[in-house]
Amino acid sequence: MRLPFRPLTYFWMIAALAWAGVLFMQGQAPQPDGAGVERGRLPVRWTSGGPRCMEQPDWQVHEYNQDFYILRESGCVHYEKPFLYLIFGQDKVVLMDTGAGTTELASTVDGIIAKWLQRKKRSSIKFMVMHSHGHRDHVARDSQFNNKAAVEFVPAEIPAVQKAFGIKQWPIDIGALELGGRTLDVIPIPGHHPVAVALYDRRTAVLMTGDNVYPGRLYIGEWRAFVDSTKRLADFTRSRLVSHVLGCHIEQTDTPFLEFPIGSIFQPSEHVLELSRGDLIELNQVMQENKTEPKRIALRSMTIYPTNEAVWQELRKVREQTETKQRETQFAQPLSTGTAPR
Ligand SMILES: [Zn+2]
Numbered sequence: 001m002r003l004p005f006r007p008l009t010y011f012w013m014i015a016a017l018a019w020a021g022v023l024f025m026q027g028q029a030p031q032p033d034g035a036g037v038e039r040g041r042l043p044v045r046w047t048s049g050g051p052r053c054m055e056q057p058d059w060q061v062h063e064y065n066q067d068f069y070i071l072r073e074s075g076c077v078h079y080e081k082p083f084l085y086l087i088f089g090q091d092k093v094v095l096m097d098t099g100a101g102t103t104e105l106a107s108t109v110d111g112i113i114a115k116w117l118q119r120k121k122r123s124s125i126k127f128m129v130m131h132s133h134g135h136r137d138h139v140a141r142d143s144q145f146n147n148k149a150a151v152e153f154v155p156a157e158i159p160a161v162q163k164a165f166g167i168k169q170w171p172i173d174i175g176a177l178e179l180g181g182r183t184l185d186v187i188p189i190p191g192h193h194p195v196a197v198a199l200y201d202r203r204t205a206v207l208m209t210g211d212n213v214y215p216g217r218l219y220i221g222e223w224r225a226f227v228d229s230t231k232r233l234a235d236f237t238r239s240r241l242v243s244h245v246l247g248c249h250i251e252q253t254d255t256p257f258l259e260f261p262i263g264s265i266f267q268p269s270e271h272v273l274e275l276s277r278g279d280l281i282e283l284n285q286v287m288q289e290n291k292t293e294p295k296r297i298a299l300r301s302m303t304i305y306p307t308n309e310a311v312w313q314e315l316r317k318v319r320e321q322t323e324t325k326q327r328e329t330q331f332a333q334p335l336s337t338g339t340a341p342r
């Protein structure tokens, strides 16, 4: 059958397609039907550390949904309080980062995997350990995993990361991690650290950004690389939905523009972990406006924080003072009759 030529019909068809294209290009979805994004739930607040450390587990485990877990190390055991991610596909589960200090991690992770297998009535799943980047508060317990035959271990080194995720040209190409029925895009983002990647989970539309983007101080060692990485990351989200931008720390209070001092182990009234694609776009815009000159700039939920040796020395001093003061008094917090402040 031949369609009769009706210019107006074609006009509206083309207009509708163009409109759908515009929506897609802007990382937005038509009418609220959930957009095909797998749902999950984040806590209203996380536990930071203290005041009553004896009550708190070293790892707070949060089930975002039945195949996606977030672990937070307690401030009681390490002031960095990093977040780790454990994501299950049908064939493989991946752990991003191994935490800070000397906190036992493997037994907690093994416990979650065992419960997941029990729930799914299965006996085994492949296990990979990789890293958001190579700073020591993200690789500290590598030794609990890297010599186990059953663990596919990807060290935080550029050639290993390229090989594991099929990234041809570092840092401009995007790689992939296949977990079975679940693909994570792997986006190189050097700047905070030379070997840094973001993960984008296509199922939940969660973008995990390591220490490059999180509610806190974004320490930047290589300014130009960070400018370029932030742009590539923002460009990556232009044609994708982003449910949450999840980093690896919280250092921001719930008061806009206000941070906790470095070294804080107990952070009552802290910012939530999640940021949005809007925050990433704002960060990119500010980086583009300041691409030639490193500058400390406070945004509503993040602080852009260029570093050099002098800055690190100052940070170390403040960290020691804050931590020493808090550790001396953390067990003497006044008792409340209600729930512990968080
Ligand atoms: Zn870092």
Ligand SMILES: [Zn+2]
Pocket: 080, 082, 135, 137, 138, 211, 248, 249
């Ligand atoms: Zn970190």
